[in-house]
Amino acid sequence: MLSRFSASARIASSLPMRPVLAAGRRYESTLKVGDAASTSSARPAQEAPKKKRPIGGFRGGLVGFLLGVTSAGAFGFVYLIDEYQRATSLVLSxxxxxxxxxxxxxEYVKKIEVVESDLRKVQQNGATLQQLAQLKADWRKQNDILTRDHLELKAHVWELEQDVDSAMGRTSSAKPKPSK
Structure with missing residues (x-):
């Protein structure tokens, strides 16, 4: 019988093991995947150890959180620097x-100042309407004086001609008409 058990144990060890749960206990079955007629030995598996809460999960979550925050901060910082450079270039332009x-x-102010200084010079050197009216009145007065003096001299020359003609015994011509 021992040989039979050892042969079945040998066969069972060569077959893949499948865990089976029944009545809260874990059993392993040695059924071959394609062979339903093969022998199976159902033996109780080792007691499942009680689950301990792994502290590594918390550490992994904390490391993941820190890694995520760091990478998000780095991308945010790069984005912020890029936006800062764009804004700076816009301000510079x-x-x-x-x-x-x-x-x-x-340049326009300089041109305006030059024109204003030229205008001041023209205003200082130029004549006003009142000055032009005064100049026109003076010119007319001088013209009248010259015309009167011219007529007086012409009359005097005529008188001299008359005296010369009477002294020479010639007939005198008529008195000339005054011209305007």
Missing amino acids: SVDELEKSSQKVR
Whole structure:
């Protein structure tokens, strides 16, 4: 009988073991996967040890959490730096444009100052309407004086011609008409 048991034990050890649960106990079955007619020996397996709560799960969760927080922080930091660089470049371009426009404004202000100084010179050297009216009145007065003096001289020359003609015994011509 011993040989029979040892032969069945040999066969059982060569077959794959499947755990079977029955009535709260664990049994192992040595049924061959394709062979339903083969012998099976059902023997109680070792008592299942009581489950201990592994502390490694907590450690793994903590490490995973820290790894996730660190990687999220790193990606957030990289994103923040990228956004900061974009914002800085936009501000820098705005400052450059502002500098160019302020330079244009300075040039316009210089041109306006030159025109204002030229205008002041023209105002100082130019004549006003009142001065022009006074100048026109003076010119008319001088013109009238010159015309009167011219007529007086013409009349005097005519009188001299008359005296010369009477002294020479010629007939005198008619008195000339005054011209305006």
